[in-house]
Structures are given as structure tokens and as C-alpha cells.
Amino acid sequence: MLYELRIYTILPGRIEAIRKRFSEHTFGIFDRLGMQVCDFWEDLEAQPKLYYTMSYVSMEERTRQWEAFSQDEEWNEVKRQSEQDxxxxxxxxQIFMKHADYFNSKIGRN
Structure with a gap:
């Protein structure tokens, strides 16, 4: 399994716009396209940053999913509308990761 940590630095004054875009549109588009978000965070120290992880079977699957996302008509319309201001x-x-087997065995993860 391949994991990707995505870190978004948000432009000043635009945090509410990204929150709205993810909550109202992006998560649904990801789901429709079979893209798996593992977890999602906002910066605790009020930095304009979002962090989320996604999982994939392989790098090829990751590439295919992001290509489909970038060409998705709904996504492109949402992006256009959300960036009018x-x-x-x-x-x-982007940081690509895999589980460290020696860590998983120490905490009983499967």
C-alpha cells in the first residue's frame, strides 16, 4: 500500500474558501472517483495549511486517479467558481510513504 501526505499552503484570507470547497465538493468528487482519503487535518497553530493522507494500491493507481480528477468536469467547474475571487x-x-513493517509489528497493527 502506498500513502501520500498532501500539504496545502493556503493564500492569506482564503482558508474559508478551501474549507467550503473540500466540504461541499472535493470529498464527494474524490469518493465518486474511488479516491481514498485516510485522514484530514488543519494546522493547530493557525497557519493557513491543510494536511491530508490518501492511500493507493500502487503509484500507477495514484497517477490514474489524479489524472481522472484533474480532467473531471465537475471538479473543473467547482475550481473555476471557487476561485472567482x-x-x-x-x-x-506531496510526500509518498509506506508503512514501516518494524513499527507495525511492535504495536500489533495488521
Whole structure:
């Protein structure tokens, strides 16, 4: 299993716009496309950042899913409408990870 940590740095004054876009649209589009969000966080220290993890069977699946997402008509319309007052996301960082077998065995995870 492959995991991706995505870190979004949000432009000043646009945190409510990204919250609304995710809660009202993006999560539903992810679900429709079979994209699995494992967990989702906001920065505790009030930095304009979101953090979330996604899981995939392989890098090929990840690439296929994100290509489908980027070409999705609903997503592109939502993005266009949500950015009428300006861009929302300044930067997206991606970190790819796998579980460390030696850690899982120590805490009894399967």
C-alpha cells in the first residue's frame, strides 16, 4: 500500500474558501472517483495549511486517479467558481510513504 501526505499552503484570507470547497465538493468528487482519503487535518497553530493522507494500491493507481480528477468536469467547474475571487492554494507539497513493517509489528497493527 502506498500513502501520500498532501500539504496545502493556503493564500492569506482564503482558508474559508478551501474549507467550503473540500466540504461541499472535493470529498464527494474524490469518493465518486474511488479516491481514498485516510485522514484530514488543519494546522493547530493557525497557519493557513491543510494536511491530508490518501492511500493507493500502487503509484500507477495514484497517477490514474489524479489524472481522472484533474480532467473531471465537475471538479473543473467547482475550481473555476471557487476561485472567482482569486486563487486559494499557494502551494501543494506531496510526500509518498509506506508503512514501516518494524513499527507495525511492535504495536500489533495488521
Amino acid at each position: 482569486g486563487k486559494i492554494v499557494e502551494r501543494v507539497e
